[in-house]
Amino acid sequence: MILRSLLLATCIILSVSCKNEIKKEVENTSEAKQTVIETLQNPATGNSTLPRLFSNGSQLFLSWVEQKDSVSLLKYSVMARGAWQKPVMVTSGADWFVNWADFPAIAENNGNILTSFLQKSAEGTYTYDVKLNLFTSGRSDTSKEKWKKNFILHDDGTKSEHGFVSMIPSGPDGFFVSWLDGRHTSGGHDTHDGHSEGGAMTLRGAVVTAEGEITQEFELDSRVCDCCGTSAAMTSKGPVVVYRDRSGDEIRDVSIVRWEAGAWTAPKTVAADDWKIAGCPVNGPAVDAKGDALAVAWFTAPQGEGDIKVAFSSNGGVSFGRSFRIDGENANGRVDVVMLNQEAAAVLWMEPRGEETVLQLIKVNIHGYTEPPVTIAITSVERTSGFPQMELVGDTLYLAWTEVEENSKSIKTASVAISDL
Secondary structure (H helix, E strand, C coil), X not given: CHXXXXXXXXXXXXXXXXXXXXXXXHHHHHHHCCCCCEEEXXXXXXXXXXXXXXXXXXCEXXXXXXXXXXXXXXXXXXXXXXXXXXXXXXXXXXXXXXXXXXXXXXXXXXXXXXXXXXXXXXXXXXXXXXXXXXXXXXXXXXXXXXXXXXXXXXXXXCCCEEEEEEEEEECCCEEEEEEXXXXXXXXXXXXXXXXXXXXXXXXEEEEECCCCCEEEEEEEEEEXXXXXCCEEEECCCCEEEEEXXXXXXXXXXXXXXXXXXXXXXXXXXXXXCCCECCCCCCCCCEEEXXXXXXXXXXXXXXXXXXXXXXXXXXXXXXXXXXXXXXXXXXXXXXXXXXXXXXXXXXXXXXXXXXXXXXXXXXXXXXXXXXXXXXXXXXXXXXXXXXXXXXXXXXXXXXXEEEEECCCCEEEEEEEEEHHHX
């Protein structure tokens, strides 16, 4: 009897102790969820737009375009140990195609840095080429540092649209690049909301070596949406590309292609939204990977209301679980996504709030569970506000976007600790 009483008392004490520990954990969690958004200074000055972020895990790269009268200047800077280095002026020109949705890309691999920009090839509105600039670091030997300047990505020679570039590190010191290629469209089209009278826009990919050679070029899809951006990520099996596809009856769902066993797979739909639309929504998807864990985020509007969706894959994009809608109401899109770990991702997008438009950030896991979204900033729905960007360095998310004022545009940056999401 005495033993039974002692056991009961022990259980009660342990139960109270456990409840207290749980209460403390909840309280600590609640305190941790007080999200701190730290506004950061950045090196972009003057009339600057089109920010693009890239992270190699320990360093953050920011590229942007500065406009001086009729001349465009492509610059980048590197944040290392919390401080921005002196900006590097990559190249400039008065004959560029500068567009809110089709902007330069940047990537780094083992000290080599690859950037892109768009240069007009003819008088048509959407006739331009993708040009690349490659800085080779020479690694520890600075005497071997060199630039290969303003070389063309594609060799078709057509006066048509080429753009919407994504680039990621590939191999020990090279890069994989994907882009939309209009070589079959007979001279491009008049607006980014419609389609050409000629053939279809295609999706292509290639490898750029550390010497600046274009190799292993493939057509990845023979018919895609003309002006929705591409996004690429590297899995343990090789690169994957996500993009807005275009069926013969104008279904514009998001598809994925994968490099596997030395070949590209056939396109596969990530989620069947069945969005039928006659013109291009200019709103591409985003993808990120950690090993074979993959997250894809995208905008869709099959019922007329803008939705932000996310889907996860645990096998490098071979298959996906169900998709989850994560926005609050009639979102504008312009998404970005970053994998935080094997089972969770952060998603960034634009969404209306009353008379304003805000940048929303949310953490979502593979089961669709989320905390309330975090409002990063008030922005503009105008096209000149472009596409917000997000990258992870260590345990901190870095964000960049374009702020549009009455007579000027500038790039804003901020950071959020992932423990706060």
